[in-house]
Amino acid sequence: MNGLEKVVYHDIDALAVGDVGDLYDTELGDAPLAARDAVTRTVVSGFRTAWAYAKKMSGDPERANDYLHRVAKHLTYDFRSFNAGIMVLNLEKMRRDDFGHQYLPWVAAYGINDQQLLNCYAGNTRVELDPRWNSLPTQEPVADPLLIHWAGHRKPWKAGYVAWKGEWHEAEARLETRKSSTSAGLETIAA
Ligand SMILES: [Mn+2]
Missing domain, CATH: 3.90.550.10 (Spore Coat Polysaccharide Biosynthesis Protein SpsA; Chain A)
Known part of the structure; x- marks a missing residue:
């Protein structure tokens, strides 16, 4: 190999x-x-x-x-x-x-x-x-996705409607929480 x-x-x-x-x-x-x-x-x-x-x-x-x-x-x-x-x-x-x-x-x-x-x-x-595994909300009705893929011009981080946009924003919010807890953790280590 x-x-x-x-x-x-x-x-x-x-x-x-x-x-x-x-x-x-x-x-x-x-x-x-x-x-x-x-x-x-x-x-x-x-x-x-x-x-x-x-x-x-x-x-x-x-x-x-x-x-x-x-x-x-x-x-x-x-x-x-x-x-x-x-x-x-x-x-x-x-x-x-x-x-x-x-x-x-x-x-x-x-x-x-x-x-x-x-x-x-x-x-x-x-x-x-x-x-x-490649649900395409900009091209088809999507139910029960495992992986959401916003192919094409409409993106969930842009203004305007696109299906399943809420999932993107929830993930963004989770990432923000993780970022702030990581920097808090680093500050503790530094202190
Ligand atoms: Mn793509």
Whole structure:
């Protein structure tokens, strides 16, 4: 073994309300990662999203062509896209696939983002994560979340309504209490 075998990736616009240790325990088998299905209609089909990215490269048709060929060569069939905000990554598998050399350069070569790269890499070989581990209150009705992820432009720390905002503020308040008790503790040590 060479370093960590797996890791939980967690966006900063998200709040764990369940035990992330349970998320870490997700069985990955030989899949490169676990993530949940995309919800937003425009990114549900992996191939459709790849075409949308290629369209953005229309000023450079050679680059767009190269990108689409790479995707089609790597993934035989269309696949359901996933949201890359919360993932369990199989680092052992990604090292074996030489992800850093074989796939990461696609970001610079084609101007795609992390989510698009990981979708092109994993295709339909990912493990499906319980959507409650990546509940998306800006995109779907949410009940019983384990991890709340405010994807998109509406954020709980900004003005204006967004569902489950109260949970964010409660967590913020808990953090403030912890901060003040920690500094009080440090003062006691200093004294
Ligand atoms: Mn996010």
